[in-house]
Amino acid sequence: MHEYSMTVSLVNAVLREAKKKNSKKVLEVHLSVGSLSLLAHEQLKFWYKVLGKGTILEGSNLRISVEEGEVECEDCGYKGPIRYEERLYDHLFFPTVSCPRCGSFVKVVKGRECIIKSIKMVI
Amino acid sequence: MREVIVAEEGEILDVELSENLLKMNEELASKNRELLKKHGIKSVEIMGSIGSGKTSLIAEMVKRLKEKYRIGFIAGDLTTTIDSDRISKNGVDVVQINTGKECHLDANLVMKALERLDLEALDLLFIENVGNLICPAEFRLGSEKRVVVVSITEGPFMVVKHPFIFMEADVAVINKIDLAEAMGIEVSKLEKDALTINPRIKVVKTNCRTGGGIPKVIEALGL
Numbered sequence: 081m082h083e084y085s086m087t088v089s090l091v092n093a094v095l096r097e098a099k100k101k102n103s104k105k106v107l108e109v110h111l112s113v114g115s116l117s118l119l120a121h122e123q124l125k126f127w128y129k130v131l132g133k134g135t136i137l138e139g140s141n142l143r144i145s146v147e148e149g150e151v152e153c154e155d156c157g158y159k160g161p162i163r164y165e166e167r168l169y170d171h172l173f174f175p176t177v178s179c180p181r182c183g184s185f186v187k188v189v190k191g192r193e194c195i196i197k198s199i200k201m202v203i
Numbered sequence: 204m205r206e207v208i209v210a211e212e213g214e215i216l217d218v219e220l221s222e223n224l225l226k227m228n229e230e231l232a233s234k235n236r237e238l239l240k241k242h243g244i245k246s247v248e249i250m251g252s253i254g255s256g257k258t259s260l261i262a263e264m265v266k267r268l269k270e271k272y273r274i275g276f277i278a279g280d281l282t283t284t285i286d287s288d289r290i291s292k293n294g295v296d297v298v299q300i301n302t303g304k305e306c307h308l309d310a311n312l313v314m315k316a317l318e319r320l321d322l323e324a325l326d327l328l329f330i331e332n333v334g335n336l337i338c339p340a341e342f343r344l345g346s347e348k349r350v351v352v353v354s355i356t357e358g359p360f361m362v363v364k365h366p367f368i369f370m371e372a373d374v375a376v377i378n379k380i381d382l383a384e385a386m387g388i389e390v391s392k393l394e395k396d397a398l399t400i401n402p403r404i405k406v407v408k409t410n411c412r413t414g415g416g417i418p419k420v421i422e423a424l425g426l
């Protein structure tokens with residue numbers, strides 16, 4: 081639901097970088113969104129298109145890749161992918177912060193970010 | 204002859220970056236946390252869906268804690284001041300943040316609200332987030348503890364449909380247990396779901412109309 085404000089920050093950051101390089105046109109922006117972030121990709125793309133209109137971003141492509149969630153356990157030292165709980169009878173599949181190895185609470189170390197990785201532009 | 208080398212017109216440049224758009228909020232949240240800590244203020248954020256009982260829970264806690272602490276309240280609401288009026292009746296210092304169309308509070312809005320409170324005159328701060336089980340999970344405000352309130356009337360899948368907020372919270376309050384029978388909901392299942400998502404979360408069942416379970420919430424928050 082906050083894709084709009086997030087895309088405003090994104091567009092501003094891209095325009096700022098393009099200006100630094102005196103670019104006249106942006107071709108592609110690569111955004112990495114964590115799998116534990118709540119940003120909906122389609123909505124990000126929609127707002128990107130709307131907010132880019134009439135700027136040097138118009139017509140450029142927003143490429144989104146997913147960064148998988150990673151956790152760390154203080155109790156047993158596990159570090160790796162987050163554990164998902166699957167309940168086939170309810171068609172449910174959801175992430176948990178419980179350690180896949182020992183069941184303790186784990187800290188999320190990756191997968192919450194929304195990172196601009198690169199910008200392809202014409203100079 | 205002088206040779207001038209210029210970038211060819213239309214050359215394509217790939218600029219590498221590593222800018223986290225959510226980082227700004229995280230940094231401001233840390234600042235809020237430090238500021239509150241510096242003034243020795245305990246702080247609790249209350250999240251939860253619309254109408255789940257966030258304000259009722261705060262009102263019940265204030266009733267029991269107002270002799271022990273000097274309490275402040277930051278109320279996030281889309282447009283109205285109804286919730287802040289309900290709490291300010293109890294002699295609580297209130298700042299209202301109208302978020303307009305935003306679906307959640309963020310650390311920057313809370314920072315502005317903190318500027319309007321006399322922090323020297325407070326020991327405990329409650330922050331009510333906008334009714335929403337999704338976005339607040341993403342934006343930490345800087346409070347010491349986070350509570351999520353869900354109510355029985357939201358159905359049996361409320362918890363598992365919103366894992367992110369339960370991953371984030373320290374305490375889960377299952378409210379309106381007086382309606383469990385009428386709704387045909389097994390409260391123990393909701394409790395189990397919350398613990399499956401987050402083995403460290405403390406689950407408390409409440410009836411905020413009668414005050415049932417409130418002392419347990421206070422205990423779970425270490426107040």
Ligand SMILES: Nc1nc2c(ncn2[C@@H]2O[C@H](COP(=O)(O)OP(=O)(O)OP(=O)(O)O)[C@@H](O)[C@H]2O)c(=O)[nH]1
Nearest residue numbers: 252253254255256257258259334378379410411412
């Ligand atoms: N039956 C029952 N009703 C409750 C309980 N707790 C709160 N309510 C009622 O639920 C309604 C909403 O309560 P609020 O405390 O305003 O909920 P809220 O989450 O602050 O609502 P918003 O801020 O509008 O999202 C009110 O009419 C309360 O009286 C409860 O434990 N049982």
Ligand SMILES: [Mg+2]
Nearest residue numbers: 257258286331
């Ligand atoms: Mg309220």
Ligand SMILES: [Zn+2]
Nearest residue numbers: 153156179182
């Ligand atoms: Zn472990």
